[in-house]
Amino acid sequence: MMINKVFKLLIVMAMLISTACSEENTLQVEVIETSASGNKLTKKEISKVSGDKIALNLKPAEKFQNITGFGGSFTEASAYLLNQLSNENRAKVLEAYFGETGARYSLTRTHMNSSDFSLGNYSYAPVEGDLELEHFSIDEDRDDIIPMIKEAMAISKDGFKIIASPWTAPIWMKDNKDWRGGKLLPEYYDSWALFFSKYVDAYKAEGIDIWGFTVENEPLGNDSNWESMHYTPEEMNEFVKNHLGPRLRDDGHAVMLLGFDQNRGEELKHWVDVMYGDPEAAQFYDGTAVHWYASTYDYFPESLQYAHNKAPGKHLINTEACVDAEVPHWQDDAWYWSKEATDWGWDWAPEDQKHLHPKYVPVFRYARDIIGCLNNQVDGWVDWNMVLDRQGGPNWANNWCVAPVIVDPDKDEVYLTPLYHTLAHFSRFIRPGAVRIGFELKDESIMATAAQNPDGNIAVVIFNPEETEKAIQLTLDSKTVAFSISAKAIQTVIIPAANLSKTNQ
Numbered sequence: 001m002m003i004n005k006v007f008k009l010l011i012v013m014a015m016l017i018s019t020a021c022s023e024e025n026t027l028q029v030e031v032i033e034t035s036a037s038g039n040k041l042t043k044k045e046i047s048k049v050s051g052d053k054i055a056l057n058l059k060p061a062e063k064f065q066n067i068t069g070f071g072g073s074f075t076e077a078s079a080y081l082l083n084q085l086s087n088e089n090r091a092k093v094l095e096a097y098f099g100e101t102g103a104r105y106s107l108t109r110t111h112m113n114s115s116d117f118s119l120g121n122y123s124y125a126p127v128e129g130d131l132e133l134e135h136f137s138i139d140e141d142r143d144d145i146i147p148m149i150k151e152a153m154a155i156s157k158d159g160f161k162i163i164a165s166p167w168t169a170p171i172w173m174k175d176n177k178d179w180r181g182g183k184l185l186p187e188y189y190d191s192w193a194l195f196f197s198k199y200v201d202a203y204k205a206e207g208i209d210i211w212g213f214t215v216e217n218e219p220l221g222n223d224s225n226w227e228s229m230h231y232t233p234e235e236m237n238e239f240v241k242n243h244l245g246p247r248l249r250d251d252g253h254a255v256m257l258l259g260f261d262q263n264r265g266e267e268l269k270h271w272v273d274v275m276y277g278d279p280e281a282a283q284f285y286d287g288t289a290v291h292w293y294a295s296t297y298d299y300f301p302e303s304l305q306y307a308h309n310k311a312p313g314k315h316l317i318n319t320e321a322c323v324d325a326e327v328p329h330w331q332d333d334a335w336y337w338s339k340e341a342t343d344w345g346w347d348w349a350p351e352d353q354k355h356l357h358p359k360y361v362p363v364f365r366y367a368r369d370i371i372g373c374l375n376n377q378v379d380g381w382v383d384w385n386m387v388l389d390r391q392g393g394p395n396w397a398n399n400w401c402v403a404p405v406i407v408d409p410d411k412d413e414v415y416l417t418p419l420y421h422t423l424a425h426f427s428r429f430i431r432p433g434a435v436r437i438g439f440e441l442k443d444e445s446i447m448a449t450a451a452q453n454p455d456g457n458i459a460v461v462i463f464n465p466e467e468t469e470k471a472i473q474l475t476l477d478s479k480t481v482a483f484s485i486s487a488k489a490i491q492t493v494i495i496p497a498a499n500l501s502k503t504n505q
Contacts, residue, residue, distance in 0.1 A: 026480070029483070029494060031046060034418065035487070035489035036487065036488035036489065039489065040421045041425070048482075049483060050471075053482055055473050055475070056439060056472055058458065058475065059438035064436040065378075067374075067430055067451055068161070068317065068379045069107030069432045070427035071097075071108045072404065072423070073109040073384050074108060076119060077387075078386045079144035082144075085407060089412055089413075096420065097386060098152045100157055103423060104156070104157075104427055106161065107160060107161050107432075108152075111164070113167060113227070116395050124138055149162070150206070153208070158431070162208070163256075163289075163382070164212070165214040165216070166195075169188070169229055178224075179227050180225065180228055181221060182229060193244040193248075210255055212256030214319060215236055217320075218262045219236060219261065220267065225397055240257065240281050241283075245257065258289040260275070261289040261319060265294045268290060268307055269306045273310070282311070290304075291318065293324065294356065295345075296358060299369050299372035301376045304316065305376055316379060317378065318380065320383075320384050321384060322383065324343050325399075326392065326401065326402050327392045328388060330408070337363055341359065342359055346359070362418075363490070367461075367490045370426055370461075383404065384401065385401065388401065388402070389406065390408055404420035422490055426492075430453065435452050437458070445466050446463060446485070447462070447463040447465075456500065457497050458476070458495040460493040463490050464485045464486070468487050470485050471483075
């Protein structure tokens with residue numbers, strides 16, 4: 001009898017020890033998922049999974065780029081539409097983007113002078129021959145862009161950075177005297193450099209700090225369909241090293257200056273060769289800006305790595321992306337998860353580039369691109385318009401696009417598309433100052449990236465484009481956890497710092 005009691009006691013003790021060891025070796029995580037099946041930043045319960053699992057092993061000792069942030073753009077179109085909404089819905093949209101319950105955007109962009117997503121053409125320096133820009137004024141922004149930025153600042157707990165980009169100089173400074181195309185005349189280089197300095201001062205007077213500039217939005221042009229101004233890389237270097245850089249330095253403006261600001265691929269490689277191959281110009285460039293429009297699915301990892309290697313200590317930021325050449329689908333989540341969207345290249349790309357522009361799934365494009373960019377040294381990723389209407393505007397050039405938030409101002413209605421939730425998986429959980437860390441993932445059916453935040457926690461973003469659910473075995477140090485990711489889904493897995501060994505905290 002005594003032997004049986006001792007035996008039972010030993011069994012209980014073994015079970016307790018086993019349970020304690022199991023808990024000690026179990027990685028404590030929180031899983032948030034957005035899926036085609038209906039999850040929208042939904043906290044997912046960790047349940048036991050069986051069968052084969054995809055091994056995802058984190059390596060926090062491997063450290064890569066520091067993260068600058070994620071976000072979208074303050075355009076006149078977006079700000080104008082917010083002005084048409086009720087106070088309640090205006091607040092709803094701004095909270096969704098900048099509030100603690102929302103996406104917590106940390107990196108943004110806006111346009112200097114008008115862009116295609118303006119109600120019309122305008123410049124802050126409209127007076128011809130005003131070389132000293134005595135009539136410079138940002139009054140055009142006072143009814144829309146400035147109030148939108150200020151309200152976002154009031155909501156944002158951690159604040160956000162702003163990149164400003166010109167689409168064109170005032171037409172009187174250009175060789176073709178047109179908003180579209182043409183080049184900046186050399187005799188106006190000094191005045192155009194002064195324009196940037198005055199812009200910083202004018203926004204500073206409004207209580208708004210400008211973190212950085214791109215020298216020119218899309219210097220290769222847009223076939224003169226809307227505001228643009230052309231540079232060769234050599235011409236941009238000339239302007240930067242002898243005019244813009246010295247002007248900003250001498251006026252005491254410690255702003256970031258990003259070159260290029262157009263598509264990834266071979267052109268990017270050529271531009272960084274020229275930008276950083278000129279020591280005088282290179283000293284003024286704080287990094288390179290890129291866009292995603294060269295393909296609907298290829299994020300051009302080779303050219304991104306090439307750009308990083310040319311200037312490894314400088315920024316590499318995606319400053320613009322959107323589902324372009326499409327009219328948004330209203331209250332139709334399924335469309336954003338379906339392979340129906342096209343882009344400009346579906347109709348207009350040259351034949352040798354058509355293969356880069358197939359039909360694609362909008363959510364997949366965002367998830368794939370952001371993960372691909374992060375894994376190839378990009379430190380910031382900025383979407384285009386934050387808000388558009390059901391037509392994909394307003395846009396004076398009828399260049400309709402999709403935004404993460406669509407509104408119907410006539411009915412005072414707001415639609416947060418699945419693109420909004422997809423972006424929030426990054427912006428909400430990977431914070432400025434985070435460091436991307438290494439990982440091992442041998443299964444090519446899914447994608448992943450990981451970053452350690454300043455507070456020590458780790459955010460892992462996983463993307464499953466497949467039609468079937470996948471089981472994941474996530475390992476950190478000697479701890480592990482298994483969970484599933486739904487078919488056609490994106491997840492953010494949060495690992496609290498308490499899970500990390502002291503060497504990785």
